[in-house]
Amino acid sequence: MQKTAFRAAVAAFAFTAFAAPAAFAKGPDAPVTEAQLAEHIRILAGDAFVGRAPGTDGEDRTIAYIIGEWAKAGLEAVPGSATPWLQPVPLVESAAISGDAKLRVHGRDFALEDDGIMLTGRDPSVALKDVPAVFVGYGIDGTGKVATDVKDKLAIMLFDNPPFGDKPPRYRERRQMLAKAGAAAVLVVATDAVPWAQLRSALGGKTVRPAQEMSEGPAISGFLSLEAADALFARAGQDGGALREAAKAPDYRGISLPVTADFTATSAVRPFVSNNVVAKLPGAAPDGKAVLFLGHWDHLGICGPQGAADRICNGAVDNASGIAVLIEVAKRLSSGPRPDRDIYFLATTAEEKGLLGASYFADHPVLPLSDITVALNIDTIAISPRGTPVATIGRGRPAYDAMVREVATSLGRGIDGDGEADAFVQRQDGWALGAKNVPSLMVGGSFSDMGLLETFLSSDYHGPGDNFTDKVPLGGAAEDADLHVALGRAFADTKRWPGGNR
Numbered sequence: 001m002q003k004t005a006f007r008a009a010v011a012a013f014a015f016t017a018f019a020a021p022a023a024f025a026k027g028p029d030a031p032v033t034e035a036q037l038a039e040h041i042r043i044l045a046g047d048a049f050v051g052r053a054p055g056t057d058g059e060d061r062t063i064a065y066i067i068g069e070w071a072k073a074g075l076e077a078v079p080g081s082a083t084p085w086l087q088p089v090p091l092v093e094s095a096a097i098s099g100d101a102k103l104r105v106h107g108r109d110f111a112l113e114d115d116g117i118m119l120t121g122r123d124p125s126v127a128l129k130d131v132p133a134v135f136v137g138y139g140i141d142g143t144g145k146v147a148t149d150v151k152d153k154l155a156i157m158l159f160d161n162p163p164f165g166d167k168p169p170r171y172r173e174r175r176q177m178l179a180k181a182g183a184a185a186v187l188v189v190a191t192d193a194v195p196w197a198q199l200r201s202a203l204g205g206k207t208v209r210p211a212q213e214m215s216e217g218p219a220i221s222g223f224l225s226l227e228a229a230d231a232l233f234a235r236a237g238q239d240g241g242a243l244r245e246a247a248k249a250p251d252y253r254g255i256s257l258p259v260t261a262d263f264t265a266t267s268a269v270r271p272f273v274s275n276n277v278v279a280k281l282p283g284a285a286p287d288g289k290a291v292l293f294l295g296h297w298d299h300l301g302i303c304g305p306q307g308a309a310d311r312i313c314n315g316a317v318d319n320a321s322g323i324a325v326l327i328e329v330a331k332r333l334s335s336g337p338r339p340d341r342d343i344y345f346l347a348t349t350a351e352e353k354g355l356l357g358a359s360y361f362a363d364h365p366v367l368p369l370s371d372i373t374v375a376l377n378i379d380t381i382a383i384s385p386r387g388t389p390v391a392t393i394g395r396g397r398p399a400y401d402a403m404v405r406e407v408a409t410s411l412g413r414g415i416d417g418d419g420e421a422d423a424f425v426q427r428q429d430g431w432a433l434g435a436k437n438v439p440s441l442m443v444g445g446s447f448s449d450m451g452l453l454e455t456f457l458s459s460d461y462h463g464p465g466d467n468f469t470d471k472v473p474l475g476g477a478a479e480d481a482d483l484h485v486a487l488g489r490a491f492a493d494t495k496r497w498p499g500g501n502r
Contacts, residue, residue: 028336029332029333029336029482029485029486029489030332031478031482032325032328032329032332032478032481032482032485033478034474034475034477034478036324036328037321037324037325037328037382037474037477037478037481038468038474040069040320040323040324040327040328041316041320041321041324041382041468041472042468043065044062044065044297044316044320044323044324045314045315045316045320045466045467045468046314046468047312047314048061049061049062049314050301050302050312051299051300051301051302051303051312051313051314051315052297052298052299052301052315052320053298053299053300053301053302054091054208054272054274054298054349054350054353055091055093055270055272055273055274056301058301059274059275059298059349062297062298063085063086063275063277063297063347066277066297066323066327066347067085067277067279069327069330070085070277070279070327070330070345073327073330073331073334073335074281074330074331074334074335075279075280075281075330075334075345076279076280076281076282077278077279077280078278078279078280078344078366079280081278081366083275085277085278085279086275086276086277086278087275087276087277087278087360087361087364087366088273088274088275089210089273089274089275089276089349089350089356089357089360090210090211090212090271090273091208091209091210091211091271091272091273091274091350091353091356092208092209092210092211092214092269092270092271092272093206093207093208093269093270093271093272094120094121094122094206094207094208094209094214094267094268094269094270095206095207095267095268095270096118096119096120096121096207096265096266096267097266097267097268098264098265098266099118099119099120099121099222099263099264099265099266100119100262100263100264100265101117101119101222101261101262101263102261102262102263103232103259103260103261104259104260104261105232105235105236105257105258105259106236106258110232110235110259112224112228112231112232113227113228115200115225116224116225116227116228116231117187117222117223117224117225117228118199118200118222118223119220119221119222119263119265120207120220120221120222120265120267121219121220121265121266121267122214122215122217122218122219122220122221123219123267123269124266124267124268124269125265125266125267126219126220126263126264126265126266127262127263127264128184128185128219128220128261128262128263128264129262130260130261130262131152131153131154131184131185131260131261131262131263132152132153132154132256132257132259132260133153133154133155133156133256133257133259133260133261134148134149134150134153134154134155134156134254134255134256134257135156135233135238135243135247135254135255135257136148136150136155136156136157136178136254137157137158137243137244137246137247137248137252137254138157138158138160138161138162138168138174138247138252139155139157139158139174139175139177139178140162140165140168140169140174140177141250141251141252141253142164142165142250142251143165143250144165144168144169146177146178146181147251147252147253147254148253148254149254150178150181150182150183151181151182151183152182152183152184153182153183153184153185154183154184154185154186154187154259154261155178155183155185155186155187155218156186156187156189156224156229156257157171157174157175157178157186157187157188157189158171158188158189158191158244158247159171159188159189159190159191159194159223160191160192161426163248164248164249164250165250167434167435169435170354170426170431171188172213172354175188175217175218175221176213176216176217178218179216179217179218180216183218184218184219184220185218185219185220185221185222185261185263186218186220186221186222187221187222187223187224188221188222188223188224189223189224189225189226189229190223190224190225190226191226191244192226196225196226196227199223207353208350208353208356209353209354209356210356210359210360211271219263220263220265226240232259233257236257236258236259237258238255238257243255274298274349274350274357275349276346276347276348276349276357276360276361277297277346277347278344278345278346278347278361278366279330279344279345280342280343280344280345281330281333281334281338281339281342281343281344281345282342283338283339283340283341283342283343283492284337284338284339284340285340285341285494286340286341286342287340287341287494287499288371288499289341289371289372289373289494289499290341290342290343290344290367290371290372290373291339291341291342291343291344291372291373291374291376291488291491291492292343292344292345292346292372292374292375292376292433292438293326293329293330293343293344293345293346293375293376293378293484293488294326294345294346294347294348294358294361294375294376294377294378294429294430295319295322295323295325295326295346295347295348295377295378295379295429296319296322296347296348296349296350296351296352296357296358296379296429297319297323297347297348297349298315298319298348298349298350298351298352298353298357299313299314299315299318299319299320299352299466300313300315300352300462301313303462303463303464304464308464310464311464312464313462313463313464313466314464314466314467314468315466316382316466316467316468316472317380317381317382317383317456317460317461317466317472318379318380318461318462318466319351319378319379319380319381320468321380321381321382321472321474321477322378322379322380322381323347324477325378325381325477325480325481325484326345326347326378328481329481329484329485329488330345332485333485333488333489333492339488339489339492339493340492340493340494340495341373341491341492341493341494341499342367343488343492344366344367344372346358346361348361348429351379351428351429352462355428355429355431355432357429358429358430358431358432358433359432361432361433362432362433362435362436362438369433369436369437369438372433372438372439373439373491373497373499374400374439374440374441374491375430375433375434375438375439375440375441376440376441376442376443376484376487376488376491377393377428377429377430377440377441377442378442378444378480378484379428379429379442380446380456381444381446381476381477381480381481382446382472382473382474382476382477383445383446383449383452383453383456383473383476383477384445384446384448384449384452384473384475384476385473385475385476386475386476386478386479387476387479388445388448388449388476388479389413389414389415389416389445389448390404390408390413390414390415390416390443390444390445390448390483391416391420391421391443391444391445391447391448392404392421392441392442392443393421393422393424393425393428393430393441393442393443393447394425394430394434394439394440394441394442395417395419395422395441397439400439400441403487403490403491403497404441404443404487406490407483407486407487407490408443408483410486411479411482411483411486413479413483416448420447420450421442421447421448424442424447428442430442443480443483443484443487444476444480444483444484445476445479445480446476446477446480
């Protein structure tokens with residue numbers, strides 16, 4: 001049976017087996033308990049789910065579990081969907097088999113260190129010859145357009161986000177813009193925004209991209225380490241630091257380099273379909289506006305080296321914890337007094353591959369994006385203990401900030417306003433919606449205590465150690481779950497929150 005058919009069957013089974021609308025109840029919402037979250041995390045981060053990688057049996061088990069729990073909570077499949085509960089997301093996995101770049105500077109061969117470059121071909125076999133190179137800075141100017149002639153050229157672009165423009169696109173979007181402008185190849189310079197070793201670990205094997213991006217992307221794409229790029233620039237008579245500084249100008253137009261390149265690459269290319277999971281809680285008095293809760297269900301699958309004792313990246317904190325909270329929030333909002341507005345729940349795929357599921361939803365929404373009065377993303381929530389102040393990623397809209405403060409204060413929570421969490425705004429699914437002007441927030445304690453967060457990010461994060469144990473702190477996660485129930489009720493209340501993207 002094909003994967004897509006199997007997943008549809010799984011969804012149908014989950015619906016028929018579990019769909020029983022929750023009974024209405026009066027009074028305040030029951031607090032979310034640590035035990036309730038623990039049960040969901042223990043299942044989703046268990047070895048049977050094989051790390052929840054998109055396009056695997058782990059995905060099948062994950063979406064069946066989410067649908068079953070949401071159906072039991074009283075949520076409904078979005079009406080009119082060709083695949084109830086599921087939003088298919090076409091993806092392409094590319095695994096590099098071999099790749100070679102031969103560079104010449106002023107006509108003379110220039111060899112890069114083998115560990116300073118990574119290459120991926122768009123097609124199973126790609127060969128390019130005598131491609132002239134141009135440094136394009138961030139790839140776009142202050143107006144958001146490609147300002148350099150890149151047709152049939154190698155564009156060398158910086159990874160970091162441009163320091164100019166309103167909501168500048170990330171490197172993936174800028175790479176795609178260069179391809180549409182005719183670039184034959186794009187190499188991204190991995191600056192200090194992400195350590196080279198971490199990038200090689202994440203992208204050095206298999207890469208996953210949206211099917212449309214893959215078909216329309218450059219024939220060759222890849223990454224250069226900062227050291228490799230600076231060595232190339234130096235041989236070409238340029239100073240890398242000076243080039244990066246010049247690129248910060250919004251009117252930067254790029255510079256041609258006395259460099260040509262030959263590229264060959266062979267790859268194993270596998271198209272497949274993964275799925276976002278989408279559900280709806282119909283409002284009691286809908287007014288055309290809606291609240292959206294979201295969190296990514298995916299993780300890295302089998303990530304450890306061959307022969308290792310533990311090869312599965314189970315993703316307990318990242319992000320089984322977030323899905324556990326989404327399930328319990330759905331139960332509270334469905335079983336208590338019905339909110340005025342429609343509330344949507346979205347579990348996204350391929351966040352770990354670059355916010356791909358959230359971006360697909362933003363490009364193919366099941367409701368007009370202008371109807372979403374707020375999107376509340378939940379990710380990596382089991383970090384902090386009870387009593388941790390509330391930080392907000394995506395702050396800066398006064399009315400929204402005031403509502404978060406009001407709701408948090410009513411629950412006895414303090415507010416962390418030091419802004420440290422702002423650094424993560426483009427590293428979470430809410431960015432895909434925020435980039436399209438949907439007010440998107442990630443609210444809670446996990447991004448308030450930077451010491452605890454950095455400890456996780458430098459240890460178990462994206463490794464086999466992110467397992468569920470009794471040591472995973474769930475007190476703060478339970479408090480944040482209660483906070484999201486209260487935020488959902490506040491933003492779905494047509495009197496308390498009149499609506500509109502204020």
